[in-house]
Amino acid sequence: GQQVMQIPQYQHVQEGEDFTTYCNSSTTLSNIQWYKQRPGGHPVFLIQLVKSGEVKKQKRLTFQFGEAKKNSSLHITATQTTDVGTYFCAGVGGGSQGNLIFGKGTKLSVKP
Amino acid sequence: DAGITQSPRHKVTETGTPVTLRCHQTENHRYMYWYRQDPGHGLRLIHYSYGVKDTDKGEVSDGYSVSRSKTEDFLLTLESATSSQTSVYFCAISDGAGYNQPQHFGDGTRLSIL
Numbered sequence: 500g501q502q503v504m505q506i507p508q509y510q511h512v513q514e515g516e517d518f519t520t521y522c523n524s525s526t527t528l529s530n531i532q533w534y535k536q537r538p539g540g541h542p543v544f545l546i547q548l549v550k551s552g553e554v555k556k557q558k559r560l561t562f563q564f565g566e567a568k569k570n571s572s573l574h575i576t577a578t579q580t581t582d583v584g585t586y587f588c589a590g591v592g593g594g595s596q597g598n599l600i601f602g603k604g605t606k607l608s609v610k611p
Numbered sequence: 612d613a614g615i616t617q618s619p620r621h622k623v624t625e626t627g628t629p630v631t632l633r634c635h636q637t638e639n640h641r642y643m644y645w646y647r648q649d650p651g652h653g654l655r656l657i658h659y660s661y662g663v664k665d666t667d668k669g670e671v672s673d674g675y676s677v678s679r680s681k682t683e684d685f686l687l688t689l690e691s692a693t694s695s696q697t698s699v700y701f702c703a704i705s706d707g708a709g710y711n712q713p714q715h716f717g718d719g720t721r722l723s724i725l
Contacts, residue, residue, distance in 0.1 A: 505653075532713065541701060542654065544713035587653060598644075598669065599714065603653035 501526050503590050505602030513610050518575040520605035522588035529591050531564060531571045532599065537584040545573075578609050614638050615717035617702050623723045630689040632720050634702030636682075642705045643685040644669075644714065645677060647698040654701065660685055661708070692724045 504523045512518050522531065530549040534542040546555055548564035548571060555562045561574045575582055585606045589599040614637030624630055634643060645657040646669075656669030658677040666677050674696060676688045689696055699721050703714040 530711070541716040541718050542703075542714075544715065547713065589654075598656055598659060598708075600656075600670075601646075601654040603651065 501590070501600055503588060503600045503602040505588055505605055507605055508603065509606050509608075511608045511610065512578050514580060515577050518578050518582070518607055520573050520586050520588075520607075522571045522573075522590075522602050524569050524590050527568050528571075529568075532589045533562060533571075533573055534587045534589065534601075535584050536587065536604070540584075542587060575607075578607070580609050580611055583607060583609050615702060615704055615715060617700075617717040617720050619720060620718065621721045623725065624692055625725050626693055627691050630692050630722065630724075632687045632700055632702075632722070634685045634687070634717060636685075636704050638704060638706075638715075639682060640704040640706050640715075641682075642708060642712075643679065644703040644705075645675070645685065645687045646701045646703065647671065647696075648701060648719075649698050657687065657700075694724050696722065697724045698722060 502525045506521050530547055532547045533545040535545055536542045546562050551568050552566045553564040559576045563572045571588055585604040587601050587604045589601045616635045618633045642661055644659040646654045648654050655671045657671055657675050658669050660666045660679040663679055678686045699719050701719045702717040705712040705714045
């Protein structure tokens with residue numbers, strides 16, 4: 500079945516450094532969504548990318564969708580301690596309703 | 612945050628006992644989902660519903676059943692709990708099909724099966 504792979508699994512950075520997490524699918528995705536989960540919290544929707552090559556920005560966060568629509572990335576510029584958490588990508592899976600398949604996430608820790 | 616309430620928030624029970632988790636929403640969203648989250652596995656879909664009495668299986672549905680008799684309530688039942696079902700369970704809702712609309716998650720239920 501379809502798989503969504505996410506790397507790295509963990510990332511430790513010094514506050515102020517940049518951070519990037521990558522998401523790769525075994526099949527072409529119609530779209531991809533990104534979520535953030537703070538420690539002890541629930542996943543929170545960040546953004547959805549639909550178009551090939553699409554780039555979207557939210558303040559210090561930049562999201563990209565690959566030209567082939569099989570990969571995506573999230574880049575955070577100048578990390579802050581508030582960025583701590585696990586970042587998940589999710590692409591469309593199988594089934595009649597096309598449900599989301601989540602990557603295993605990248606856990607980001609930021610050292611002040 | 613979306614109006615989603617999961618109950619109970621924490622539960623400890625013994626192997627072989629039945630367990631029911633409840634998800635209640637006040638958003639009148641059509642789609643509801645149950646996920647489990649385990650270390651190293653991320654979020655995995657157990658069952659979902661696309662309307663009252665309309666449900667379907669997800670990736671890890673064995674050992675679980677669901678019911679949706681009202682738009683606002685989606686129940687997840689473990690008929691005979693096993694230790695492998697120890698996990699954090701999240702309910703999510705979306706206004707349209709999950710691949711096309713954001714999903715909004717509840718606060719989760721931490722379930723321990725001893």
